[in-house]
Amino acid sequence: xxxxxxxxxxxxxxxKNNYTKALxxxxxxxxxxxxxxxxxxxxxxxxxxLSIMAGIIRHTEGKVLLQGDEVGESELDIGYMxxxxxxxxxxTIIDNVLLGPKINRNITEELKERAIKLLREVGLxxxxxxxxxxxxxxxxxxxxxxxxxxxxxKILLLDEPFSxxxxxxxxNLEDLVxxxxxxxxxxxxxVTHDIGEAIAMSDRIFMMNTxxxxxxxxxxxxxxxxxxxxxxxxxxxxxxxxxxxxWNELEAKESEKKAVKIPNE
Amino acid sequence: MNxxxxxxxxxxxxxxxxxxxxxWQLTILISFFxxxxxxxxxxxxxxxxxxxxxxxxxxxxxRFANGTIFTHIQITLFETIIGFIIGTIGGILIATMLxxxxxxxxxxxxxxxxxxxxxxxALGPILIVALGPGYLSIIAMGFIISVIVTTLVVxxxxxxxxxxxxxxxxxxxxxxxxxxxxxxxxxxxxxxxxTLKVNVGLSWVGVIVGEYLVSKQGLGYLIIYGFQVFDFTLxxxxxxxxxxxxxxxxxxxxxxxxxxxxxxxx
Ligand SMILES: Nc1ncnc2c1ncn2[C@@H]1O[C@H](COP(=O)(O)OP(=O)(O)OP(=O)(O)O)[C@@H](O)[C@H]1O
Ligand SMILES: [Mg+2]
Numbered sequence: 001x002x003x004x005x006x007x008x009x010x011x012x013x014x015x016k017n018n019y020t021k022a023l024x025x026x027x028x029x030x031x032x033x034x035x036x037x038x039x040x041x042x043x044x045x046x047x048x049x050l051s052i053m054a055g056i057i058r059h060t061e062g063k064v065l066l067q068g069d070e071v072g073e074s075e076l077d078i079g080y081m082x083x084x085x086x087x088x089x090x091x092t093i094i095d096n097v098l099l100g101p102k103i104n105r106n107i108t109e110e111l112k113e114r115a116i117k118l119l120r121e122v123g124l125x126x127x128x129x130x131x132x133x134x135x136x137x138x139x140x141x142x143x144x145x146x147x148x149x150x151x152x153x154k155i156l157l158l159d160e161p162f163s164x165x166x167x168x169x170x171x172n173l174e175d176l177v178x179x180x181x182x183x184x185x186x187x188x189x190x191v192t193h194d195i196g197e198a199i200a201m202s203d204r205i206f207m208m209n210t211x212x213x214x215x216x217x218x219x220x221x222x223x224x225x226x227x228x229x230x231x232x233x234x235x236x237x238x239x240x241x242x243x244x245x246x247w248n249e250l251e252a253k254e255s256e257k258k259a260v261k262i263p264n265e
Numbered sequence: 266m267n268x269x270x271x272x273x274x275x276x277x278x279x280x281x282x283x284x285x286x287x288x289w290q291l292t293i294l295i296s297f298f299x300x301x302x303x304x305x306x307x308x309x310x311x312x313x314x315x316x317x318x319x320x321x322x323x324x325x326x327x328r329f330a331n332g333t334i335f336t337h338i339q340i341t342l343f344e345t346i347i348g349f350i351i352g353t354i355g356g357i358l359i360a361t362m363l364x365x366x367x368x369x370x371x372x373x374x375x376x377x378x379x380x381x382x383x384x385x386x387a388l389g390p391i392l393i394v395a396l397g398p399g400y401l402s403i404i405a406m407g408f409i410i411s412v413i414v415t416t417l418v419v420x421x422x423x424x425x426x427x428x429x430x431x432x433x434x435x436x437x438x439x440x441x442x443x444x445x446x447x448x449x450x451x452x453x454x455x456x457x458x459x460t461l462k463v464n465v466g467l468s469w470v471g472v473i474v475g476e477y478l479v480s481k482q483g484l485g486y487l488i489i490y491g492f493q494v495f496d497f498t499l500x501x502x503x504x505x506x507x508x509x510x511x512x513x514x515x516x517x518x519x520x521x522x523x524x525x526x527x528x529x530x531x
Contacts, residue, residue: 078436080433
């Protein structure tokens with residue numbers, strides 16, 4: 001059964017004198033435990049799509065179903081990690097991490113222990129009583145990840161979680177996230193504009209078009225790569241093959257765009 | 266020099282700077298009063314109109330000694346503090362109401378603009394007619410003069426909070442009210458705190474003007490009374506007391522500010 005279904009979803013942003021069609025006619029179906037990467041140029045509507053899946057903005061057309069329920073009405077816990085960490089600067093790390101439970105009024109000693117354990121798992125010790133501004137960017141990103149995981153969400157929506165990090169931290173976090181998701185058998189949607197990251201982490205890659213955002217192509221990641229941790233799959237021969245394929249198609253699209261544009265100019 | 270010594274010499278520098286500033290501050294204060302005293306003694310200014318520090322302080326001391334000043338101080342302080350508190354809290358509450366409904370905020374917008382632009386003390390007579398010539402209208406003056414500014418400042422601070430904090434909360438299923446409590450209100454805290462300081466000053470203006478208009482007691486009344494009976498020593502003495510009280514209140518608010526910033530997450 002499909003875990004998350006998008007059925008002809010479109011989204012318009014309206015303003016007083018204008019509107020933008022951010023998404024056009026998007027359909028997809030994600031199985032439980034699957035890891036999807038959304039790849040596409042800046043402004044193609046990746047964040048918009050993720051917010052719609054999270055039920056935070058309401059799509060203007062189509063249907064979004066989570067385990068058969070409309071996304072707004074679903075009781076399912078969703079873990080949504082925004083493009084930046086958005087830790088609350090006036091809350092300590094532990095309070096930031098326990099934000100979800102606080103909202104749902106179910107903070108327990110057990111959850112607190114789980115929070116500390118998760119923080120330790122992502123390599124953060126003795127930070128619980130610090131404030132976000134005392135942490136480095138990478139550390140904050142990891143805290144945001146723990147905040148997303150603490151509610152034990154069934155589906156994780158990750159919006160470029162590693163984009164602001166240095167390469168090494170990024171690789172480490174990729175492995176960590178991938179490992180956590182596999183262990184707990186989570187469904188995940190990862191937004192990225194890094195082709196390598198998409199290949200190394202996901203099971204399927206959705207390539208998006210701009211203006212309006214739509215799905216251009218779907219790539220299946222070879223099984224050999226899916227079963228490796230991201231760091232090792234980056235070294236696999238099949239990684240390079242898929243990378244080149246996607247790269248070339250992107251290039252082709254770019255030059256197509258230019259070819260269309262030039263006569264107009 | 267080793268690190269420790271460098272640090273100590275830096276600290277000595279800080280202390281020295283502090284001393285220099287204090288000396289200058291005292292110099293200005295003392296020379297102001299000395300000049301005033303001298304000007305008055307040598308008739309550079311009319312001592313009947315401008316009095317002199319020695320007479321002002323004599324008056325203050327005798328009024329404190331026979332206790333007649335205390336009721337006036339008490340009344341004015343009471344009115345100012347109440348006006349300040351309800352003005353600030355009222356402003357925050359109205360801002361919260363405006364925030365809770367975008368439509369309500371838009372409906373109220375022109376009224377807020379007019380009310381804000383209006384010189385509030387001009388409403389004095391109306392307040393007196395409506396609330397009677399007593400504490401109530403004076404407190405209302407202190408309130409009315411600070412409430413609109415507070416509303417506008419706090420409301421715009423609410424609106425400037427990064428909407429992504431709300432997104433984070435909504436992804437956990439937070440209600441609008443929970444978003445307000447967890448993100449909007451604490452994020453706007455610095456703006457609210459900065460209105461406190463402004464409001465201290467404004468409440469004093471409102472209350473003193475209110476007392477000019479109606480009262481039979483209070484420091485504002487003493488000023489007007491002194492003016493009417495040509496007792497400018499009394500006017501000056503009241504001014505000095507007001508200045509001292511307002512400064513103390515300001516300092517207390519500053520302390521409150523520091524405490525609030527530290528304990529933002531309650
Ligand atoms: N709140 C909004 N109001 C109006 N238009 C918006 C809003 N948010 C996004 N858009 C528009 O919708 C389109 C898609 O934006 P979105 O943020 O989803 O892109 P993105 O793929 O996440 O880009 P990036 O990779 O830069 O994060 C853009 O053209 C953007 O200008
Ligand atoms: Mg985005």
